[in-house]
Structure formats: structure tokens, C-alpha cells
Amino acid sequence: MINPIISIMAGFLLWSVLFVTLYGVQATGCHLAGLDVSTIGNRPALRAVLVALFLVSFAVIILFHRRARRRRMRRDSGNDMDAFSREVATHVWLGAAIATPLCFGGVIWLTLCGT
Amino acid sequence: MIEEDMKNPSPVALHKAFERVWGTPPGLARLAAVNHNIIGKRFMLTALVFFAIGGLLAMLIRTQLASSESAFMDAEQYAQVFTMHGSIMMFLFAIPFFEGVAIYLLPKLLGTRDLAFPRLTAYGYWCYLFGGSMLIAALIGGVAPNSGWFMYPPLSSNSYSPGINADVWLLAITFVEISALAAAIEIMVTVLKLRAAGMSLDKMPIFAWYMLVVAAMMLVGFPPLIIGSVLLELERAFDLPFFDPGRGGDPLLWQHLFWLFGHPEVYIIFLPAAGAISTILPVFAGAPLAGYRLIVAALVAMAFLSFGLWVHHMYAVGIPHVALSFFSAASALVAVPTGIQIFAWLATLSQGRPRFSVPMLHILGFMFTFVIGGLTGVMLAIVPFDWQAHDTHFVVAHLHYVLVGGFVFPMLAAAYYWLPHLSGRQPVQHLSQAAFWMLFIGFNVTFFMMHLTGLRGMPRRIFEYPVESGWETLNFISSMGSFVMTMGFALVALDFILLFRFGRRFRRNPWRAGTLEWAMATPPPSYNFASLPSIERRADLLDPDQLGSQLASGKGYLGVPRQARMELLAVEMLSGTPEHVVRLPRRTFLPLWTAAATGCFFLSLLFKLYWLTPITFASIILLFLLWSGDTAEKTDVGSLPVGRGRKLPPHIEMARPPSWWAMIFALAADATAYVSLLFGCLFLWVSAPNWPPQQVPHVESTGPAIAAIALVTAAWAGRSAAARSPHAVGWLALTGIAHLVAAATLIWLATAALPDPRSHALASSVFVVLAYAALRSGLGIIISGYGIWRIRSGYVSQRRSVDLRLGRLWHDFSAIAGLTAAGFPFVMASLACELSR
Numbered sequence: 036m037i038n039p040i041i042s043i044m045a046g047f048l049l050w051s052v053l054f055v056t057l058y059g060v061q062a063t064g065c066h067l068a069g070l071d072v073s074t075i076g077n078r079p080a081l082r083a084v085l086v087a088l089f090l091v092s093f094a095v096i097i098l099f100h101r102r103a104r105r106r107r108m109r110r111d112s113g114n115d116m117d118a119f120s121r122e123v124a125t126h127v128w129l130g131a132a133i134a135t136p137l138c139f140g141g142v143i144w145l146t147l148c149g150t
Numbered sequence: 151m152i153e154e155d156m157k158n159p160s161p162v163a164l165h166k167a168f169e170r171v172w173g174t175p176p177g178l179a180r181l182a183a184v185n186h187n188i189i190g191k192r193f194m195l196t197a198l199v200f201f202a203i204g205g206l207l208a209m210l211i212r213t214q215l216a217s218s219e220s221a222f223m224d225a226e227q228y229a230q231v232f233t234m235h236g237s238i239m240m241f242l243f244a245i246p247f248f249e250g251v252a253i254y255l256l257p258k259l260l261g262t263r264d265l266a267f268p269r270l271t272a273y274g275y276w277c278y279l280f281g282g283s284m285l286i287a288a289l290i291g292g293v294a295p296n297s298g299w300f301m302y303p304p305l306s307s308n309s310y311s312p313g314i315n316a317d318v319w320l321l322a323i324t325f326v327e328i329s330a331l332a333a334a335i336e337i338m339v340t341v342l343k344l345r346a347a348g349m350s351l352d353k354m355p356i357f358a359w360y361m362l363v364v365a366a367m368m369l370v371g372f373p374p375l376i377i378g379s380v381l382l383e384l385e386r387a388f389d390l391p392f393f394d395p396g397r398g399g400d401p402l403l404w405q406h407l408f409w410l411f412g413h414p415e416v417y418i419i420f421l422p423a424a425g426a427i428s429t430i431l432p433v434f435a436g437a438p439l440a441g442y443r444l445i446v447a448a449l450v451a452m453a454f455l456s457f458g459l460w461v462h463h464m465y466a467v468g469i470p471h472v473a474l475s476f477f478s479a480a481s482a483l484v485a486v487p488t489g490i491q492i493f494a495w496l497a498t499l500s501q502g503r504p505r506f507s508v509p510m511l512h513i514l515g516f517m518f519t520f521v522i523g524g525l526t527g528v529m530l531a532i533v534p535f536d537w538q539a540h541d542t543h544f545v546v547a548h549l550h551y552v553l554v555g556g557f558v559f560p561m562l563a564a565a566y567y568w569l570p571h572l573s574g575r576q577p578v579q580h581l582s583q584a585a586f587w588m589l590f591i592g593f594n595v596t597f598f599m600m601h602l603t604g605l606r607g608m609p610r611r612i613f614e615y616p617v618e619s620g621w622e623t624l625n626f627i628s629s630m631g632s633f634v635m636t637m638g639f640a641l642v643a644l645d646f647i648l649l650f651r652f653g654r655r656f657r658r659n660p661w662r663a664g665t666l667e668w669a670m671a672t673p674p675p676s677y678n679f680a681s682l683p684s685i686e687r688r689a690d691l692l693d694p695d696q697l698g699s700q701l702a703s704g705k706g707y708l709g710v711p712r713q714a715r716m717e718l719l720a721v722e723m724l725s726g727t728p729e730h731v732v733r734l735p736r737r738t739f740l741p742l743w744t745a746a747a748t749g750c751f752f753l754s755l756l757f758k759l760y761w762l763t764p765i766t767f768a769s770i771i772l773l774f775l776l777w778s779g780d781t782a783e784k785t786d787v788g789s790l791p792v793g794r795g796r797k798l799p800p801h802i803e804m805a806r807p808p809s810w811w812a813m814i815f816a817l818a819a820d821a822t823a824y825v826s827l828l829f830g831c832l833f834l835w836v837s838a839p840n841w842p843p844q845q846v847p848h849v850e851s852t853g854p855a856i857a858a859i860a861l862v863t864a865a866w867a868g869r870s871a872a873a874r875s876p877h878a879v880g881w882l883a884l885t886g887i888a889h890l891v892a893a894a895t896l897i898w899l900a901t902a903a904l905p906d907p908r909s910h911a912l913a914s915s916v917f918v919v920l921a922y923a924a925l926r927s928g929l930g931i932i933i934s935g936y937g938i939w940r941i942r943s944g945y946v947s948q949r950r951s952v953d954l955r956l957g958r959l960w961h962d963f964s965a966i967a968g969l970t971a972a973g974f975p976f977v978m979a980s981l982a983c984e985l986s987r
Binding site: 038039040043044047048050051054057058061062063065066067085115116118119120122123126127130131133134137138139141142145146147148149150 | 351443447451455458468470472475479723724984
């Protein structure tokens with residue numbers, strides 16, 4: 036069984052990893068593309084990588100949220116601590132699921148390297 | 151002897167017996183105090199002194215800006231004044247004040263007698279006092295920092311700040327940060343391990359949840375600033391060009407490292423204040439806190455989101471649109487968990503019958519002010535608006551609405567609420583309401599005007615403005631408001647003095663609260679509880695009056711002092727089941743001497759007395775080693791009776807005592823600092839101009855391979871030593887030798903095998919990463935030697951092996967971090983070659 040403290044943090048922990056990964060991939064991708072601003076607006080490979088990362092991570096977060104919600108609905112061990120951690124974890128996963136498309140959805144259409 | 155006299159103790163006899171063990175006598179012995187009551191009050195009082203100094207500087211700023219083309223101060227004086235105002239308020243007032251509140255309150259709220267590491271608390275206080283005093287001395291000497299409280303290079307670089315002003319900031323603030331990191335570790339271990347029996351995580355008082363989250367944020371938030379400060383000081387002192395674009399550095403690296411700390415810092419300051427509100431408001435509402443679990447979830451969300459918006463201070467530096475969108479969205483989103491808390495407080499009010507006492511008045515003042523600050527924060531989170539308002543007084547107004555609204559008003563509410571606890575007296579309250587209204591009106595007049603001057607284009611940090619700018623009237627009103635606000639603070643101070651002098655005495659729990667800090671005499675005795683409570687309900691829904699009498703008569707755990715030892719109960723982290731007895735060290739002057747040595751270390755760097763630096767560093771290590779004797783045992787203790795028919799082992803015979811968790815958290819902070827450093831180096835590769843360098847470092851694989859083998863050997867031998875305790879001298883000797891080989895190789899690589907670190911940021915990055923790994927191995931040698939000494943002195947047995955297991959953690963971490971350091975020159979060289987292609 037996962038430590039309840041870890042399970043409470045897990046949703047936004049994954050969100051943070053995604054944040055750092057997307058920011059790092061975007062910055063490194065633009066760096067590798069060079070400084071030719073006229074061409075870097077359309078970097079299909081970089082956009083594809085970012086969009087794929089975003090979609091896969093979003094799907095994973097949604098899956099985990101659904102799993103957390105099912106666990107919360109299904110299990111009633113009579114243990115307050117258990118119920119507490121499951122409820123808080125479900126809220127946190129929901130928060131991460133909402134934050135993910137709002138924060139990272141821009142990879143689909145926004146300028147990747149131009150300032 | 152004592153326990154024999156305590157078969158059927160009266161509360162008075164118990165009090166005297168405990169006071170003999172836990173109390174601190176007056177006079178010089180106070181300098182040796184480690185008790186959390188004393189240290190917590192010292193933190194708060196010192197922070198208030200710094201607040202007064204910072205406030206005085208604010209008055210100077212407002213006097214200067216009250217009229218156009220003012221001749222009150224010149225540009226240099228003004229730069230020092232506004233830099234010191236910001237630095238004092240952020241680093242010397244806000245953080246230390248809530249640390250003081252937490253140090254004083256947390257053990258009481260959790261139902262224990264002290265924090266996990268009282269000497270560390272004392273050491274943190276002295277570091278704070280000495281570090282803060284360095285800044286104030288510089289101000290008096292006319293060499294105060296003058297590059298703004300966020301010290302952006304190149305303004306803070308040698309070219310534009312040639313004196314010691316910037317060095318004072320970098321070194322003194324890093325000195326003070328030691329205190330913050332110590333407090334973070336202290337708070338986390340205390341909340342997780344030293345609660346009342348039965349206090350599972352879901353039954354913790356909500357303030358403990360807030361402080362747990364804040365401490366975790368501090369643990370991750372402060373290391374990037376420390377690394378940034380070290381790098382900038384290395385540039386200033388030794389010309390390593392991390393921020394010099396001419397040699398592959400980038401001033402933006404500082405901004406990233408600073409705001410990686412700086413934005414979470416806002417929430418680090420706000421959350422303890424919000425925790426105080428979540429504790430106080432239900433008491434005055436007469437209803438339990440609504441949405442306890444939702445609030446915990448909101449806290450976790452806020453903690454993470456607050457780290458995802460550091461770039462919102464850097465919108466104007468030229469960042470790709472898609473990256474801006476990440477930070478802009480996160481900046482707006484963080485308003486949601488904040489809103490959840492505000493709605494929970496409103497729901498709590500709506501469920502009860504609120505009493506509008508003075509603390510509530512300040513809470514309402516907070517709500518009004520903070521909501522305005524939050525809304526302007528959302529405005530600034532939106533990139534196009536931020537571009538318009540960037541670096542104007544609008545931002546100054548916003549941050550004061552957030553910080554004064556989000557910290558000062560709640561802390562005043564907390565002060566009015568808990569001062570009866572500190573003083574044993576209830577407020578007379580003749581001045582309290584007038585003081586509040588002067589503060590509230592003065593604050594809004596002062597800072598609301600700044601929204602307007604900002605929108606009219608007035609930049610921040612200018613020491614004068616022309617008559618024709620049209621800003622003079624608004625600035626004058628703003629300055630008048632600031633004087634009213636100052637009078638309000640003076641009234642608050644007078645009100646507090648009157649409370650201590652003329653306040654009404656009370657017996658217990660004047661506010662009819664349900665938390666454990668009221669289940670004791672007030673002012674509190676040094677040991678808090680004569681016996682430790684066991685609880686079955688959430689810790690803010692208790693009956694302190696009934697509980698207090700039971701505990702005072704020794705009907706809880708550890709109700710009899712034993713062998714003149716200060717003892718606490720440690721619990722299983724999740725369930726709160728009693729797990730072991732923690733035996734605390736006695737009061738000692740060592741924290742004071744160690745902090746003094748640490749101060750000498752920083753002063754040697756400040757005055758460039760580098761010959762003195764290794765001596766002071768060695769004396770710090772030596773003094774820390776002297777800390778180890780007090781709680782050590784030469785024989786296995788076995789189980790100790792703790793009352794209620796239970797027996798528990800002492801902490802030194804446990805697999806995971808508080809010190810084990812402290813080591814885990816310290817390593818987490820170290821890891822954050824190290825990752826921040828690696829991030830910085832890679833950031834330079836990605837973003838800095840003048841890459842690649844003319845001379846790409848070429849490293850033979852022999853040196854790094856030797857270092858890697860030595861580090862792996864050290865970790866393996868360290869693990870073997872811990873497993874074979876106490877027959878581990880040989881293994882520890884091997885650990886030390888392996889660390890010695892690793893450190894020597896890494897130093898050789900850093901100094902002799904690579905290009906001059908002053909030539910380019912690439913070389914300096916590799917130099918610092920290798921030197922950091924060598925430092926860790928150097929400490930690994932000391933830890934190994936310490937282990938050998940402990941075994942030879944008889945302090946280690948199969949059961950008492952915590953020293954060796956702490957060492958094992960260090961050796962493992964050093965190996966992992968050192969391996970990445972050994973590979974780092976190759977990574978950077980290949981990345982630079984990629985650029986060459």
C-alpha cells in the first residue's frame with residue numbers, strides 16, 4: 036500500500052514532473068532549432084513531441100483521478116485515516132487533472148519559440 | 151530519585167519536579183537556552199525589532215516620494231533604503247516571525263513538550279540574529295546592499311556594485327537562510343513524529359497541516375536561492391562568470407534561481423498566516439472549521455502550484471509564448487486553492503454565531519485586503535496586462551496588499567488571540583479597535599494610491615520624479631496614509647505593552663477554544679504539559695479545560711520526570727500510535743558558539759580573509775561534533791515505562807528516530823540545491839550567449855572513473871558498516887579512505903585537469919559541480935571518522951546503531967550525486983560540441 040502522504044501528493048507531483056519536462060523539452064527544442072526566428076515558428080517535430088507528452092500525461096492523470104475516485108467510493112474500511120487520505124488524494128488528483136490542460140494546453144497552438 | 155518521590159504526585163509537586171528538569175535559570179544561562187518557549191519568543195521579538203527598523207525605512211521612502219524632485223535623500227541613499235526595507239521585511243521579519251510563532255505554538259498544539267531538535271532551534275535563532283545584525287551593521291556603516299531586494303545582476307555584479315554592499319546581502323542572507331532551513335527540518339520532523347498519542351494525520355490541528363506544508367516548501371524553496379547567492383558571490387569574489395554574458399553567463403540565470411525561491415516565498419509567508427486564521431476563526435465563529443479535508447487538499451495544490459509560477463516575475467525578459475502560457479495559467483490557477491480556503495472560512499462563519507472580538511476585526515481586515523491583492527495578482531498573472539504594469543508602482547501596491555493583507559493582519563489577529571497565552575493576561579482592548587482602524591485606513595490610503603500612480607506609469611525604485619509627471623498628489627496622499635498606518639502600529643505596540651502591564655488575569659482558555667495549547671497553565675511552564683495527552687478526536691475539537699486538569703495531575707503519558715532527562719513521546723507517523731521515547735539534550739552554550747563560528751565563517755568571506763575561512767569551517771565542524779555527546783548511551787536501555795501501563799524503547803534504539811527523518815529532509819534540501827545547480831548549468835547551455843567556449847574542456851576518463859569507483863566503494867562500505875554494527879571500524883575506515891580518494895580526485899579534476907574556471911561559464915559550471923561533490927566527500931570522511939569514534943567510545947551497539955545508519959544515508963547520497971558530478975564534464979563537453987557543429 037502506498038504511504039498516504041505520498042498518495043496525497045501524487046497528483047501534483049506528477050503535474051510538477053510534467054511541468055518541468057514540457058518546459059525543458061520546449062526550451063531545449065527551441066535551442067536545438069537554432070535562432071532563426073523565421074523558421075522556428077513551425078517546428079512540427081517539437082510540437083508533436085510536446086503535444087504527445089501533454090496528451091499522454093493528461094490521460095495518465097485522468098486515469099489516476101478516476102482510480103482515486105473509485106477507491107474512495109468503494110472502500111470503507113472504517114479507518115478514519117484511510118478515508119481521510121483517500122478523500123484528500125481524490126481532491127488533489129482532480130486539481131491536477133484540471134490544472135494540466137489549463138497550464139499546458141497551449142502547446143497545441145501557441146508559438147513554440149518566438150517571443 | 152525524582153521518580154521515587156512521585157508515586158502520587160500533586161500537580162504542584164509535579165510542576166516543581168518538571169521545572170527543575172526543563173526550566174532555564176536566569177542570568178547568563180539564558181544564553182544556553184534551548185527551550186522552545188524561550189526561543190520562539192526570541193524569534194518573534196527579534197523579528198518585531200527588525201520590523202520596526204524596516205518600517206522606519208519605509209517611512210523614509212514615503213517621505214522621499216511625498217513630493218516631486220525631493221532632496222531628502224540622494225539616489226545612493228535611497229537605493230540602500232529601499233533595498234534594506236524589502237530585504238528586512240522579507241528575510242528578517244516575515245519568515246522569522248512565523249517561525250517564532252510555529253516554534254512557540256506547534257509543540258503545544260501537537261500535545262508535546264518541545265520541538266524535535268531544541269539545540270538546532272537555538273542555533274537557528276543565533277544564525278538569524280547574527281545574520282540580520284550583519285545587514286543592520288552594514289546599513290549603519292553606509293555600506294548596505296543597494297541593488298534591490300532581489301539583487302539582479304548585472305546591477306549587483308562587480309562592474310556596477312564594486313563595494314561590499316552586494317556581498318553583505320549575499321552572505322548575510324545565506325547566513326539567515328540556515329536558520330530557515332533548520333526551522334523547516336525541525337517543523338517537519340516535529341509535526342510528523344512528535345504528536346500526542348492517538349493524533350493521526352487526520353486528527354491534527356489544521357495549523358499543523360499548514361506548517362507541515364510550509365516547512366516542506368521552505369525545504370525545497372530556499373536551496374535555489376542559496377545556490378544562486380553562492381554563484382553570484384563566486385562571480386564577485388573569484389570572477390567565475392555565471393552571470394556575465396560576455397563569457398557564457400546569463401543574468402537571467404539569477405532571476406530563475408531567485409524566483410524559484412521568491413514566488414513560493416510569498417505563499418510560504420501567507421500560509422502560516424492562513425493557518426492562524428483557520429485556527430482562530432472557528433473559535434470566534436463558534437463552529438468547527440468547514441471543509442477540513444478540502445483545505446488540506448488546497449494546501450497541497452497551492453504548494454505545488456506556487457513553484458510553477460516563478461517566471462511570472464519574468465514575463466518581460468523575452469520568453470517564448472508557449473512557456474509564458476504555462477506560468478500565466480499556473481499563476482491564475484493558484485487563486486483557486488486560495489479561494490477554497492476563503493470560502494471555507496465564510497462557510498464556517500455562516501454556520502456559527504460569530505463574536506466580533508479584536509482578532510476577528512483583523513481577520514476581516516485581512517479578507518478585504520487580501521482579496522484585493524489576490525485580484526490584482528490575477529491581473530498581473532495575465533501576460534499582456536503584466537507587460538503594461540511591469541516594474542511600476544502597481545506591482546508595489548499588489549505585493550503590499552498580498553503581504554500586508556496576507557500576513558500582517560492575520561498575524562495581528564494571531565497576536566491578539568495568543569498574547570493571553572504568552573502573558574497570562576487578557577487584553578484590556580481600549581486601544582485595540584482604534585489601532586486596527588488606523589492601520590486599516592492608513593494601509594489602504596497608502597497602497598491603494600500606488601495602484602493609481604502605477605497605472606499612470608510611475609516606475610518603482612525611482613528616487614525622484616518630475617513635477618509635470620502628475621504623480622505628486624497621489625504620492626502625497628500615499629505618504630500621509632503611511633504616517634497614519636505608522637501611528638496605528640505604534641498604537642498596537644502600546645496596546646501590547648498595556649496588555650502585559652494591566653491585562654486581566656484569567657485561569658484557562660479565555661476564548662473557549664478547542665485546541666491543546668489551552669490545556670495548560672498560562673503563561674506556559676517550560677515543559678508545557680505535566681503529562682502528555684492521548685486524544686481520540688480531531689485536535690481542534692477538544693475540551694482543554696477538562697483535559698488540562700487531567701494532564702496537570704499526571705494522568706497522561708510520561709507524567710513523571712525520569713533521571714533528570716527531558717522526555718517526549720514519538721508516534722507512528724500516520725496513525726499517531728506511541729512508538730518510542732525521545733530523550734532530548736540538555737541546555738548548552740554550543741548552539742551559540744557554533745552560530746558564532748558560522749558568523750566568523752561568513753565574515754571571513756565578506757572581508758576576503760580567505761586564510762581564515764578553512765579555520766572557521768573546521769571550528770564549525772568541531773563544534774557540531776561536540777553536540778553529539780549529550781543524548782548518547784553506553785549501554786542498551788531497553789524499554790522504558792511511559793505510563794498507562796505501556797513501555798517503549800528510547801529513540802536511540804529505534805530504526806527511524808527523529809534524527810533519521812531529519813537526515814532524510816536535510817538530504818532532500820541538499821538534493822534540491824544540487825538539482826538547482828545542474829539546472830543552472832544546463833540553462834546557460836540553452837540560453838546564454840557566447841556559447842560554445844573557445845576551449846571546450848577535454849577530460850580523460852581516468853579521473854572521473856577513479857572518483858566514481860571510490861564513491862561507489864564508499865557507499866558500499868558505509869552500508870556494510872551499518873549492517874555489521876558495532877563491528878564496523880574496518881568498514882568505516884574503508885568508507886573514509888574511499889571518500890578521501892574521491893574528494894582528492896574531484897578536487898584535482900576541478901583545479902588541474904580542466905580549463906581555468908574564470909575563462910567561461912562552462913568551465914566554471916563544471917568546476918562548481920565537481921567542487922560540490924568533493925565537499926560532500928570531505929564531509930563523508932568526517933562522518934566515517936565520527937562513526938569510528940562512536941564505536942570506540944562504546945556508543946554503538948547492534949541496537950544503538952543510528953549513527954552508522956545516518957552515515958549510510960550520507961554515503962549513499964554522496965555516491966549518487968558524486969556519480970552525476972563525475973559524468974558532468976563529459977555531458978557539458980558533448981553539449982558544447984553539439985553547439986559547435
